[in-house]
Amino acid sequence: MKYDVLVIGGGIAGIEASLTLGDAGFEVLLVEKDPSIGGHMIQLSKVFPTTDCAGCITTPKMAAAASHPKVHLMTYSEVKEVQKTGKEFRVKVLKKPRYVEEDLCIGCGRCEEVCPVLVPREFDYGIVGRKAVYIPFEMAVPKKAVLDLEHCMMCGRCERACPKDAINFLQEPEEVEITVKAIIVATGYNLFPPEKKKEYSYTGNLTLIHTNLNPNIIHSMQMERLLAPSRPYHALLRPGDGKVPERVAWVLCTGSRDKSLGNPLCSRVCCMYSVKQALLYTSAIPFGEAAIYYMDIRAFGKGFEEFYTMVRDLGVYFIRGKVARIESRNGNPVVIVEDTETGEIREDEYDMVVLSIGLLSNPELSEILGIDTNSYGFYVPPEENANPVATKVDGIFVAGTATCPKDIPDTVAEAAAAAAQCIAYLKEVGT
């Protein structure tokens, strides 16, 4: 199969790049490793500084990508091999088995109802469970079930319940070979694993929280899910015991600007998303108290400082200091910190503490693609000032958080930039 461009990664960057290329008339194949496109952005609640719901921006773009005549989607698929011969790239893509026939499944969810196994739900970072066969999330594109054989009891209930006979346990991985003229890498980021910061007492992992020593210490993506309009709970509750949290704190720079954890970089978005979460929290629970522990508030983008000032004026507390440890008292997290503006050692008890975790690189494909990464695993555009999306390989471009943590406006701009470079390149090599 031949396309003009392969876009790797179906997050906001990949979607934006695909749509731009499609609009300009090029055939695009968008490959996503997860069962749905949407990336991290679709999991967010609302986005700074406009407080639009993330879904309002992402879902129409997801729908547009799915219905665009020039954009072709391949979800639950991974790029395994890339070979450049002449002006073409020969690419092997592995289509992982969903154990659900995509063209038959109507996304009705009956399989999920009858499945007897519960697994922490990835989309909600484990604050609730899903089944072993499941629809990834309400607004998934494509909205098709996927069966997690790893956690399956093989009882066959789903297969019997499916009205369309879409469940197929015999699916095998399928290798598809395609030829493209250019590639855009939009593989995004990985989250910092909060359990690595031992002092903060998060004992689970990114998608496992209920067995934590204290499930009221959560990470910021879990908070996004708690605040999101599509949240799994009926109200804003803390996961540890279902209480409406009356005092919530955010601990910035968890896993960022921290050499001892191997990540001295700043994650660029945590300040603003924490400020935003504090705003959303106080609007959801007007009598709630919100406090943010920070080193520097980095409100640098267009409209960010204004947003930060507004939230500050609304009465959210900002305490400057690097949190030393988090302990527990009667199920409540206790933040221990030196306030660096007063020198006072504080022990502040909260109903819930949110660890504002940072963004790490996702260099998974660097060897396959043959493009350089820096020592932190982010792709390095060799002439970043002149052309921030070009790589050392002619015809491969990179966009979004694959090169460095980035907020959504910057990511969207870069994705379009990669599309522009791609168009210029395609025009030069001839289409």
Place this chain on the structure above:
Amino acid sequence: MAEEQAKKELTVKKLRDRGVKPREEVIEMAKEQRKIIKQISECLKAGPKTIPEIASEINMPVGIVAWYVLTMFKYGQVEPGEEIDGYYKYKLVAKGGGK
């Protein structure tokens, strides 16, 4: 139709016939899960309760109970009632009411 029916029984069985078996841990885990959900449901039959109340009654860590109760909410098995001091009381959804 008969063919479809035949196929319907087949794929999971066929896979088992090939010697692929579910993992022991998964079977154990599912058993444990069924037990907890049953305990929570039993406990709620007596009337609406908050998550800490359920936890102390069935003598389980409250964090784990919270996860199950809220997952049961997501699947329409329980629903929240009144809120007292920040805690909602949950009650079972009448059979057939949930999805």
Place this chain on the structure above:
Amino acid sequence: MTYKILIFAAEMAYRALDQAGLLHVHYTPNTVIIRIPCASMLRPDLILHAFQSGFDAVFVASSGPDCPFLGEECVRKTAKRIEKAYELLDEHGIDKNRLLLTGVCSTCVEAIVGSLERLEETLSGE
């Protein structure tokens, strides 16, 4: 007593109303917004029609000199419409002060809020 105000919002004024939303600014909710591209399209009888349809006041929020269709020309043309509308209101014994024209740029949130406040003052002062 609450009064009902019709807002004819031209392109830039409509954006200013969006902006007011983004900033979560409060203004009187007894307002209905009708979107038009440019205020110069308003037939004066439409304004009279608003009063006859139950509105207590009409706020023509034009794009002023920022009008993407006419630029500064918009101010002059729209003023002519309002002049005509005043005559019509006079004929029908409607207080002219209940009709207000303001040029509103795309970020002129204060102009919107201020104009509505003025209209409310006029209405309650009667």
Place this chain on the structure above:
Amino acid sequence: MKERTKIGVYVCHCGGNISDYVDVKKVVEAVKDLPNVAVARDFVFMCSEAGQNLIKEDIKNLGLDGVVVASCSPHLHEKTFRNAAKEAGLNPYLVEHVCIREHSSWVHSDNPEAATQKAIWIVKAAIAKVSLARDLESIRLDMKPEAIVMGGGIAGMRCAIDLGRAGITVHLIEMSPFLGGRAAQIGKMYPSGISGIELVKKLVEEVKSNPNIKIYTNAEIVSAEGALGEFKVKIKINPRYVKGNVSDDTISQCPVEVPDEFNYGLTKRKAIYKRDFTYPDTPVIDMNACTKCGKCNPDFNQKPKTVEVTGSIVILATGFKPYEPKEGEFGYKVYDNVITLPVFDRLISISNGKLEYNGKEIRDIAFIYCVGSRNEEHEYCSRYCCVATINAALQALEKFGDLRVYHVYRDIRTYGKYETYYEQAGRDGMLFFKYDPENPPVVERSGNKLIVKVKDLLTYGEEVEIPVDMVVLSVGMEPEMSDVFTMLRVPFSRDGFLQEVHPKLRPVETAIGGVLVAGTCQGPKDTVEATASASAAAAKADTYLVKGYTELEPFIAEINPEKCDGCSECVEECPAGAINIENGKAVLKEALCKGCGACGAVCPTEAINLRGYYYDQLRKSIEAAGGD
């Protein structure tokens, strides 16, 4: 005209953004039994695929002949819903998208009941409007592959290169005599380590060698007008007053010396001068300084040339200017050795061996941050200055060694991977002091030293006095104003920079169709971000120009010849000369119509309507909303 009676009404929760304040169920209840309504529903996210499918299914299954969507601003998703309708086989202009988020739930969150009532009025007005809506067809507009880029800095050049390579003719217009803009004045740049001059050189080479790019320097904008597909920009190209090749030797003959603006007056240049790193190679004579001695063999008879260029798209890349501190602001212009960051940047670039200013060696430097940013005058953060300041300090240290450097800051915003520069500064022994904006630092003189007095928050408010030889003010960015903004009527944001339609959905488009923004004219950016946004603007332009056409909304005038009595009022009213009287009737030249509707307002017989805003539609809307 026959009314539409099968209208579908869709009220969006916007995941709580609307439904937290507007009772969406009540809105649905209030309209579902209206005579023109076939179905009314609410949904959590109308704009999602599921929400769109809901509409599509209803169009197909219920045979809807009109659709009202009440959600966010139509500027965000009107197109989304029109496309959905189109895909389901309904004329897209039978969809009315009204706003109950920005215009109701968000502004009346203090009064949910009234917010709900207002939403009901708005929806009723929309239903009334759709009930009289006509089928309309979008207007196909062919696009010549030609673009105009205003500004020859790195953003303008990046954009021109990307478009030129894609086969598009580009008119690159630079106001000053040379390409390059402000980036060339920067020394070693983060993150790639090349100098500003190298960066500019590289881009200039690409611009020069691309046959599709036409470069105009020393060009003043005389006028700019038009619309998507047909912009016209008239420029006056001022003469350079030189002829043929001018050797460096000849230039050195010039007896006049004036402060060189490129180095902020730290060095001097002749009245005739050139810039080696950029385009064009031809020097220029600065007539404000020239004494007309004739030693450089000039040609004073050269006259300005007026040129008109056309383009389907205009891209504004007009850049920024550094904030100029007020006299007395942190000692600026009061004490000699208080300078701004851009000047300091030039100072380190041109100094060799040791760092000297005003003939005095500089050993101790204090940088004061957020000058002209994050205050009452400029609420915004200028984004680039933290990293740029630390980067400049690191360079100074590397080049001159043995400097003592003090940073007096509010928050160090070395975001992302730039954090490593901050870390390096700490390792190199630079000291940091944090000030409270309520209590800003004070600069005073004591002997031949400057004293920076700061109440340092890092030492719990201790009053610190730092004696230094030089104070550098980290000044923010302000937009560089251009007449072209008003000529094209591009709107500004509250911060004074140009406003994009939406930072995430349509980040490089302005409210004016076909006018795009690139680089710092839209907001503070560093060089990486500026070039990225320039490429993004090129991508947007590509979607029009590479494809070769676009579809425009059909909202232009429509004349009913049966009603027209040929009075010609409309002919005089039309600002575009789009109407003529032929055989006693008004006739519209559709291609010229701008869609303002002014003609309709003056027509004594109401023979003219604006498509999409027919007067009968507006009247019915007003009636519907005027009721309870």
